Amino acid sequence: MKFIRNQLLKFEMDPTLAGYLSILIMLLFIILICVMANFITKQVVIRMITKIVKNTKYQWDNMLLERKVFHKLSHIVPAIIIYHFASAFPTYHNAIEKGAIAYLTIMGLIVINSLLNAMNDIYQTYEISKIKPVKGYIQVVKIIVVLFGSILVIANLMGKSPLLLLSGIGALSAILMLVFKDSLLGLVAGVQLTANDMVRVGDWIEVPKYGANGDVLDISLNTVKVQNFDKTITMLPSYALISDSFINWRGMQASGGRRIKRSLFVDTTSISFCTEEMIEHFKSIHFLSDYIIDRENEIATYNSKNKINQNNRVNGRALTNIGVFRTYISHYLQNHPGINQEMTLMVRQLAPSENGLPIEIYAFANSVKWTIYETVQADIFDHLFAVAPEFGIRLFQNPSGSDFRALRMNEE
Secondary structure, three states: OHHHHHHHHOOOOOHHHHHHHHHHHHHHHHHHHHHHHHHHHHHHHHHHHHHHHHHOOOOHHHHHHHOOHHHHHOOHHHHHHHHHHHHHOHHHHHHHHHHHHHHHHHHHHHHHHHHHHHHHHHHOOOOHHHHOOOHHHHHHHHHHHHHHHHHHHHHHHHOOOHHHHHHOOHHHHHHHHHHOHHHHHHHHHHHHHHHOOOOOOOOEEEEHHHOEEEEEEEEOOOEEEEEEOOOOEEEEEOOHHHHOOOEEOHHHHHHOOEEEEEEEEEOHHHOOEOOHHHHHHHHOOOOOHHHHHHHHHHHHHHHHHOOOOOOOOOOOOOOEHHHHHHHHHHHHHHOOOOEOOOOOOEEEEOOOEOOEEEEEEEEEEOOOOHHHHHHHHHHHHHHHHHHHHHHOOOEOOOOOHHHHHHHHHHHO
16 A cells, blocks of 8 residues: 555655555555456355366255355455455554454354254265254254353454463353253254154144144254144254153054944944844845854854753853944955055954944054045945945934934824
8 A cells, every 4th residue: 555655746746645545556456456356256166166066976065055054155255355455454454354254254154054954964864864854953052052152252352362361261151051942952952852753854743733734844943843644844943852741643554554443333222133034145245144044053063062941042152243243343344445455454353432332443544645535434424324234223312303303204
């Protein structure tokens, strides 16, 4: 700048004016150099890097490009130029250097943040990321980096040693614990969730307390993002999955079968012993013909061996319509293409109640897809509701308005 001032004085310019004008020219010169350096960096260097990255067979460098790590690095060049020319302004030398260093530190933090995001993106391209997500840990690293970066910036602007500021953090620990309470709880929860493999990205979880019932989209330091089946989004605190109970349906999805557990309620007044006509009718049913013949022989042998008086049907053994109906359901399910035959299949009676005798079907559909599961379940019960009268079975339901109208008409 002295050189510029001396050149201006050769034109017999006022020394004060020459001093101000030399400062202005120097500023314009520095700005011009910064603009040219930024232009060369972005338009030449970054374009070359982009071309090289896109032509490589690796994917990780594309992540760096998408997160604009190289673009943000280009902003460091003007700050280095300004720092280099700080000595040209003796009066403001220290202030310019401190400002340039603070800017370099802040840009360094921004670059590190983008680099960490790119590392997370690269990690998510691997299947293990669904089992062992690291987003929470990366967010912890970001907090630490920002914390120490902020200390460096403040120490630089104050002209103090960073160690002096670090020594005062102990006194602020209580405040920091309060400010970062959720992050600390989330960090502990994230470690437990990952170590115990409690939840993964893609799992179907159900958390009734928070109204969440859907697929896990993301697991971060503070939150777990769940997309419900109605396409709404629920954000859960990470530590809620540790402190509160939740259902993870991963085991069901991995098993290849989804449980059907539903009951038919039989009117107990329709339960009776089978007559000869009923037995002959049952023999014509495909799933029952062999069973009826075998059971008839077995019962006849037992009654004959034990000399049972068959004049009274209470004596000895006999077929009942409810027993035959239960056997039919079991055979029907064993031959149903939508039922997983490798998993538990059971038709059982539950304790009778005011609603009748529950006949519970406990089986597994051979698909975990919701629509297929509901279709299989509906098809089974459609059929059972329709065939129940064939066994002399009445299914229970509370009286409706049509029942009362029919009763009234009969009385009239």
